[in-house]
Amino acid sequence: MKNSFQKPAFQVRFFRQYRTIRLxxxxxxxxxxxxxxxxxxxxxxxxxxxxxxxxxIHKVFLQKSAIIRTQIFSGFALAELCGIALCEGGNGLKDLxxxxxxxxxxxxxxxxxxxxGRADGKRAIGYTCFFMxxxxxxxxxxxxxxLRAPRCTSPDIATYxxxxxxxxxxxxxxxxxxxxxxxxxxxxxATETCTATCRFQEHLQQKHLDSVKDMRIIENDDFFVEFTxxxxxxxxxxxxxxxxxLEHHVLRPLHEHFGIDISDGxxxxxxxxxxxxxxxxxxxxxxxxLDNPTITGYEFHVIQLVSLVCPKYLILPxxxxxxxxxxxxxxxMKKEFRCKVVLSGSENDDPxxxxxxxxxxxxxxxxxxxxxxxxxxxxxxxxxxxDPLRAIARHYLEQSICxxxxxxxxxxxxxxxxxxxxxxxxxxxxIVASNKFCEYWSYERVIDTxxxxxxxxxxxxxxxxxxxxxxSGQLRTxxxxxxxxxxxxxxxxxxxx
Numbered sequence: 001m002k003n004s005f006q007k008p009a010f011q012v013r014f015f016r017q018y019r020t021i022r023l024x025x026x027x028x029x030x031x032x033x034x035x036x037x038x039x040x041x042x043x044x045x046x047x048x049x050x051x052x053x054x055x056x057i058h059k060v061f062l063q064k065s066a067i068i069r070t071q072i073f074s075g076f077a078l079a080e081l082c083g084i085a086l087c088e089g090g091n092g093l094k095d096l097x098x099x100x101x102x103x104x105x106x107x108x109x110x111x112x113x114x115x116x117g118r119a120d121g122k123r124a125i126g127y128t129c130f131f132m133x134x135x136x137x138x139x140x141x142x143x144x145x146x147l148r149a150p151r152c153t154s155p156d157i158a159t160y161x162x163x164x165x166x167x168x169x170x171x172x173x174x175x176x177x178x179x180x181x182x183x184x185x186x187x188x189x190a191t192e193t194c195t196a197t198c199r200f201q202e203h204l205q206q207k208h209l210d211s212v213k214d215m216r217i218i219e220n221d222d223f224f225v226e227f228t229x230x231x232x233x234x235x236x237x238x239x240x241x242x243x244x245x246l247e248h249h250v251l252r253p254l255h256e257h258f259g260i261d262i263s264d265g266x267x268x269x270x271x272x273x274x275x276x277x278x279x280x281x282x283x284x285x286x287x288x289x290l291d292n293p294t295i296t297g298y299e300f301h302v303i304q305l306v307s308l309v310c311p312k313y314l315i316l317p318x319x320x321x322x323x324x325x326x327x328x329x330x331x332x333m334k335k336e337f338r339c340k341v342v343l344s345g346s347e348n349d350d351p352x353x354x355x356x357x358x359x360x361x362x363x364x365x366x367x368x369x370x371x372x373x374x375x376x377x378x379x380x381x382x383x384x385x386x387d388p389l390r391a392i393a394r395h396y397l398e399q400s401i402c403x404x405x406x407x408x409x410x411x412x413x414x415x416x417x418x419x420x421x422x423x424x425x426x427x428x429x430x431i432v433a434s435n436k437f438c439e440y441w442s443y444e445r446v447i448d449t450x451x452x453x454x455x456x457x458x459x460x461x462x463x464x465x466x467x468x469x470x471x472s473g474q475l476r477t478x479x480x481x482x483x484x485x486x487x488x489x490x491x492x493x494x495x496x497x
Contacts, residue, residue, distance in 0.1 A: 106305055109147060111309065124145055132228065136254075139262065143312065147182065155172050173197070174200045190228065203217060274312070277316065281373050340425065341427055342431070345432050356479070366425045415452060
């Protein structure tokens with residue numbers, strides 16, 4: 001039998017598989033690479049010795065039983081990982097101190113900090129949309145939780161109550177509620193913006209009708225749901241109307257049900273807390289503007305998400321410490337990415353989606369999507385003579401670049417905003433990802449795909465996906481092809497100049 005593991009081919013295989021596996025190791029188990037480096041040293045000579053050793057073992061392999069074969073194959077896998085680690089010496093970014101803690105907080109909606117907030121006697125108030133100002137839900141005595149349904153892969157029961165042709169995100173939220181995952185909520189503050197999420201929140205609401213029996217989905221006697229209407233225009237009349245809606249459907253119910261202080265002083269205190277969170281998140285996010293960013297898109301996605309789903313007063317100390325840590329964090333000795341991209345689109349609370357993009361060779365440097373920081377982490381300013389509630393209403397209307405605003409000047413402003421983000425963060429391309437059946441972003445994604453390339457010369461990758469990415473292989477192929485096309489454009493541009 002011919003020996004198929006000749007020494008040169010074995011070494012070449014290290015280099016060929018290096019890029020893909022090295023990137024995965026950097027994301028999932030960077031500490032293992034460092035341990036290997038510490039024990040074996042960054043020397044290809046050692047790698048060659050290992051390969052020679054296993055060539056000798058392979059001779060035994062040809063003569064031994066299937067059990068020994070399995071052991072030898074495991075040895076080859078270990079040698080390959082060793083060789084990969086040795087090829088470049090494992091010079092990745094140093095792990096953030098609280099990253100694992102942040103990742104654990106995102107495993108469940110009722111995470112450890114939410115439990116601590118409730119144990120402190122505060123009320124947990126859920127919401128799903130940017131247009132429900134989280135600052136109003138973080139008044140003294142309560143805290144906001146933007147709802148997610150991590151690891152929900154099959155919303156079968158929710159599909160029965162809704163439809164297979166509605167947003168997977170909304171169905172996943174209902175599925176998680178039916179499973180009891182949101183029983184910690186004391187109230188749900190809904191907005192009449194997205195039809196699918198409205199439908200989900202209507203299922204949570206107790207109707208108290210004689211004609212139909214209510215489903216008691218949230219097992220909490222104090223639980224209630226309130227809906228707020230959001231204008232489709234951005235003018236003074238709309239701001240006044242929006243402020244009245246927030247007063248009648250958010251502030252008053254919180255005061256009447258839970259005795260929450262809704263005075264101007266309490267509102268100003270909540271704004272100060274919100275602004276501190278926003279400043280810290282923006283400070284951390286600004287490191288993505290560097291030529292060689294000192295934070296990955298995945299890491300920032302995790303940090304941004306925990307600021308949305310945890311009580312602000314409990315997550316703030318960790319954010320402050322992370323912001324201080326970033327000041328001395330060193331970049332990679334060699335860039336671990338081939339291009340930079342802006343990620344835009346609909347609801348995206350899955351950091352693994354960002355990780356998938358970055359595992360293909362891109363670095364996500366800006367997050368212009370629902371749950372992203374570009375809208376939610378702007379500073380709220382109270383103008384002279386303006387009361388806090390009106391300032392909040394004006395801020396959330398003016399700062400939003402949601403595709404529900406259909407005026408021509410609003411649509412053009414959104415494209416200009418994306419182009420400005422690409423320039424500000426030195427991005428080479430744009431990825432627009434919408435959830436399947438998203439009523440607003442299904443149109444916006446198609447328009448962006450044409451306009452951004454035609455009018456601004458920005459390469460665009462257009463993706464329609466599920467809430468949880470089951471088709472990661474197909475997405476990986478798309479992202480890899482897009483990254484290669486961006487690289488080719490760079491080469492052609494360099495040749496012309």
